[in-house]
Amino acid sequence: MRTNYFSGKEEINLNKRIKITSCMLLLVTATCISGCSGKESKKEGNIDLGMQAINEASYDEAAEYFNKSIEAGKDLQLAYRGLGMTYMNLGEYEAAKEAFTLALQNGSFFVNDLEIDISCYLASAYYKLGDYNGAIEIYNNVLELSKKNDDLYYLRGVVNLKAGNYEAAIQDFDKSIELDSKKYERYINIYEALAQADHKEEGKSYLEKCSGLLSEKQQFEKGRICYYMEDYNGAVSALESLSESGDNNATLYLGKAYEALGDMNYAASLYEKYIKTDETNGEVYNQLGLCKLNMGDYETALNCFQKGIATGDGEVMQELLFNEASSYEYVSDFSTAKTKFSEYLAKYPNDETAKREMDFLETR
Numbered sequence: 001m002r003t004n005y006f007s008g009k010e011e012i013n014l015n016k017r018i019k020i021t022s023c024m025l026l027l028v029t030a031t032c033i034s035g036c037s038g039k040e041s042k043k044e045g046n047i048d049l050g051m052q053a054i055n056e057a058s059y060d061e062a063a064e065y066f067n068k069s070i071e072a073g074k075d076l077q078l079a080y081r082g083l084g085m086t087y088m089n090l091g092e093y094e095a096a097k098e099a100f101t102l103a104l105q106n107g108s109f110f111v112n113d114l115e116i117d118i119s120c121y122l123a124s125a126y127y128k129l130g131d132y133n134g135a136i137e138i139y140n141n142v143l144e145l146s147k148k149n150d151d152l153y154y155l156r157g158v159v160n161l162k163a164g165n166y167e168a169a170i171q172d173f174d175k176s177i178e179l180d181s182k183k184y185e186r187y188i189n190i191y192e193a194l195a196q197a198d199h200k201e202e203g204k205s206y207l208e209k210c211s212g213l214l215s216e217k218q219q220f221e222k223g224r225i226c227y228y229m230e231d232y233n234g235a236v237s238a239l240e241s242l243s244e245s246g247d248n249n250a251t252l253y254l255g256k257a258y259e260a261l262g263d264m265n266y267a268a269s270l271y272e273k274y275i276k277t278d279e280t281n282g283e284v285y286n287q288l289g290l291c292k293l294n295m296g297d298y299e300t301a302l303n304c305f306q307k308g309i310a311t312g313d314g315e316v317m318q319e320l321l322f323n324e325a326s327s328y329e330y331v332s333d334f335s336t337a338k339t340k341f342s343e344y345l346a347k348y349p350n351d352e353t354a355k356r357e358m359d360f361l362e363t364r
Contacts, residue, residue, distance in 0.1 A: 047075050050082045054089065057312020062086045076106040081118050088125065089314055091347030097125040111145055120155060130350065132163035150179035154186060161197050169193075173206070184210055184221050191228055204229060220250055223257075232257045248274050252284060264291045282313025286320050293323075293330065302327035318348055326357070334364040 050065035063086050069079035084099035100122035107115050119142050126135040139156035146152060157172030173190045180186070187210035194203030211225045223238030235257040242250035255270035271288035274281070285308030292301035305324040308316065325340035338361040345354050 047078045059086050059090050077103050093125050093128040135159045150176045158193050232260045264294050267291050282308040282311040282316045286316050298330040
């Protein structure tokens with residue numbers, strides 16, 4: 001999640017959160033649909049090196065490896081798929097769409113798991129370009145071949161919701177849960193998608209369904225559900241002992257709960273505790289940075305966001321880049337803030353909040 005910081009050093013409202021972008025939900029889930037990584041692991045050379053570079057957020061290097069494979073005419077489907085993934089991470093969605101289309105054109109005559117995986121990436125590119133009908137059409141076609149794939153119904157539901165097809169979205173979400181009722185992360189994802197679309201109360205009904213399925217032993221899941229239900233004291237109660245025993249996931253959500261309760265100092269200490277054992281999670285740096293901003297420690301906040309960016313964590317990269325640019329405003333470095341927001345908008349041109357920030361900075 002990304003806190004929305006507006007121009008000037010005004011009071012920061014912790015309750016004004018921008019949800020994880022729906023495209024991130026699409027992209028993250030799409031990578032898990034086909035399980036095609038087994039095919040990649042058998043390949044040697046440029047494909048493996050390119051995928052490794054993506055994992056390390058070395059996107060220019062990744063593109064070089066995939067292009068070498070393409071120039072050599074080898075492993076074209078995987079090479080174009082990898083190139084498309086690279087472009088998605090760089091925010092170059094038109095180029096990503098072209099690469100995924102070429103990946104499908106270089107596939108086998110028969111549709112297999114890899115083609116389904118690539119199709120979902122292609123739908124994500126359409127989604128990011130604002131072509132919701134195009135994305136829905138892709139999911140419709142894939143679902144004709146994979147009618148019991150709960151991930152696909154969820155993904156189509158997210159796009160339907162964004163396209164304003166609320167009833168169709170609910171049908172897709174319900175079908176997704178019907179096919180796999182124990183995928184607890186799915187209930188939270190549906191809640192976030194609905195909350196982002198101004199259907200928060202409807203989203204909470206999915207959290208309540210999930211809560212009713214949990215056993216007493218599932219304290220982490222209970223804590224997360226309490227957090228999203230805005231029962232922050234309940235979240236603390238469920239997560240505190242887990243955090244004390246060294247569960248980093250519990251520590252992260254415990255920190256978020258204390259943030260929501262207004263205890264920035266303790267929340268920050270929890271995020272710092274997490275980082276001592278794991279420096280690879282960009283979300284933790286983002287949350288710590290938000291705490292430091294709320295505490296008025298702008299320089300430290302900026303440093304946190306930059307460390308988060310350095311992790312290459314694609315799931316929160318947009319939030320980190322936005323918050324880094326905002327932090328430069330807070331330290332009164334408006335020239336750098338303008339440069340950072342310009343770079344940000346080149347990657348995320350549809351972010352209206354960032355556009356308003358640029359308008360403000362143009363007047364400085």
